Amino acid sequence: MTTPQARVHEAWSTVLRNGTGPVQDGFLGLVQRTKDSRHYCAELVWGNLQTADYARAVLQRVVNFHGVPDDIEAGVAARTARAALIGRDGRSYHTLLGEQALRARFGGVEVMRGQLAHLLAATERAGLLLGIIPSRAELAGLPGHSFGIFDGKLVHVETIASGLDITDEADLAVYEKAFALLQRSAVYGDAARDLIREELAALR
Template sequence: MTTSATPTSEPWSTVLQDGTGPVQGEVLDLVHRTRDSQSYCPELIWGNLQTPDYARAVLRRVVEFHEVPDDIEAGVAARTARAALIGQDGRTYHTLLGEQALRRRFGGVEVMRGQLAHLLDATEWNGLRLGIIPSRAELVALPEHGFNIYDGALVSVETVASALDVTEPAEVAVYVKAFDWLRRSAVYGEEARGLIRAELDALG
């Protein structure tokens, strides 16, 4: 992750040239340094809340699509280690998931069942505010790609071809505004848990 003053973009072929482990390790370091995080994940379960099986299925697709070294277990270990920081040392996390993220299947039914059960537990974790935007919700803001905001100073965006870091204050402010508008369409607490339970029931 870069912290330069202007937006920077690196192709995944460069970022992942040594596999997923080093990249996930860098993200873990960034999460460790961050006190306040805001994340919007419309189609995928937020990385900090992924189970090992779910993370393994996601990273398998990354390795195969980008044709990079297969060190998936190292990537899984670093990615899932982020969860241990939730609720620690005053860190705060506000995360928005699209309801679609609960439905996208990675790794099969059993993997998704475990992931959703884990997510259900996470709705009650200290330090985490988890909102879900129902698929039929009226959106205050236009739906956008996912992004992560770190301490209101760095925005990380993943595109199909590259990883983009934004640190220019005016641009960061646009992402902060987008998050604030998106959260108005989200449900929390028991309403959010109801959506997760519904998807668990749908798995049979």
């Protein structure tokens, strides 16, 4: 019997060779199988909460950077389909965004206005707990890179060059600890909504 790898490292040049659609379909499948997921995104809005226009702008940059087939609309459809799973079948989502994720612009002012309004509405969604880490917050731990934890059994990390799936128990424990520390620095509810409204008002 072959022992499953505790860390699976795949270069984007290989993963994206057929475009963004198949990759996003695969990720949609992972989200569909997951009951409890936690995500930390420092500088980008989490995929499940992206509007179609925002996702299109992000994936356009992926296609341009990696020089892969341009099937962006297929990627957008699969990515935005994840949002329909929020609040369904007992799934729970706990997402932490860095305040910079509200400020980094993808697709221009109107796209960001739509994205921030979408985030504002999402704070009221059942099954979703959205926290925002203010840029001036005192951090209880190191900010590090963005990551997702799926049912406490898999961590997915995306770097510029590749994607990494981690199932090693010791590594999982490190990410669990990191999320718990980052959570201490986040604000929720009205305080999170105030930060989103401030960024909406600042858009020019």
